[in-house]
């Protein structure tokens with residue numbers, strides 16, 4: 313019997329690999345200095361770790377450009393705001409989808425209301441899939457950027473980022489990918505898919521802590537600085553340096569957070585090596601094996617949950633079914649019970665941790681018709697979900713459905 317059965321990995325992953333906890337603790341103790349500022353040995357070593365993390369993340373995401381373009385911020389929301397704010401001008405047109413998280417919806421709404429940016433919201437089908445052709449049709453001569461959520465944090469629907477990237481690349485628009493629900497879960501090939509800006513958060517599938525995220529800015533893409541200040545380089549200049557990463561990073565870094573991402577990257581590579589990657593595999597190749605294994609493991613859990621929930625009278629599942637392109641996050645409702653009530657009962661009576669509600673994605677619930685039920689009950693298994701968790705989740709939903 314566990315204290316908690318954790319199914320809230322779409323909000324943040326728990327636990328992290330042991331190596332992440334250990335390295336964060338050790339590095340923060342031994343190198344908890346201000347990197348890139350002072351020239352002493354500890355500061356140089358801390359900076360070296362940061363540079364290495366940029367390189368590892370770039371390779372992980374299939375980005376062959378300058379590792380300085382792999383930038384850090386406090387989370388995906390921070391970087392999405394910075395990307396859009398640094399690209400859009402009054403009179404521009406922005407394309408987003410109705411599957412977006414508020415991390416995209418709200419900035420888009422504010423640009424539309426306050427800064428004369430026109431926004432097109434491309435719809436999705438009943439399974440949560442966006443038709444790439446609808447994206448194509450929405451692009452106009454003044455479209456500055458197309459933003460898509462790679463996988464829905466409500467239904468798990470995985471969009472065809474490759475197809476969308478290819479068609480956006482045929483236009484002058486930039487392709488921005490919100491990878492929050494896919495980074496560390498499915499392989500992402502930034503260069504191959506024509507992604508101009510990849511926004512990531514560190515605390516979900518990338519297995520870092522909260523407080524770290526960022527964006528990778530493709531070669532040739534220019535983003536105005538979101539804020540300006542100290543960088544530790546070229547201090548005599550009255551203005552923010554033009555070069556990346558300084559253009560997008562100012563003030564002291566979240567060193568423990570970057571250390572967490574660093575350790576997690578090495579953990580992915582080791583996992584890949586224990587799942588078929590040759591010893592001499594590059595970081596990207598080794599991580600590719602890890603991601604194939606992670607995706608297979610998580611999908612198997614999602615398929616079991618879907619099968620069990622679909623068989624229960626009074627339980628409705630939303631979004632893609634087994635075999636369709638998806639990540640493991642799934643949503644259900646039980647009869648006409650409000651989602652928050654189900655969430656509370658799952659927690660209080662069965663120690664099952666889920667997330668009920670709109671999941672910061674209100675448009676998705678309009679598409680699903682679940683606004684009046686206060687959203688959905690989201691089960692988000694993760695790589696560390698085990699048999700006991702699965703049994704408990706199924707038994708708990710069975711119990712509530714039969715009550």
Ligand SMILES: Cc1ncc(COP(=O)(O)O)c(C=O)c1O
Nearest residue numbers: 387388389413415465492493513
């Ligand atoms: C699809 C999606 N985009 C963006 C975010 C925002 O991530 P963060 O809160 O780490 O900025 C989330 C987090 O829930 C998400 O699921």
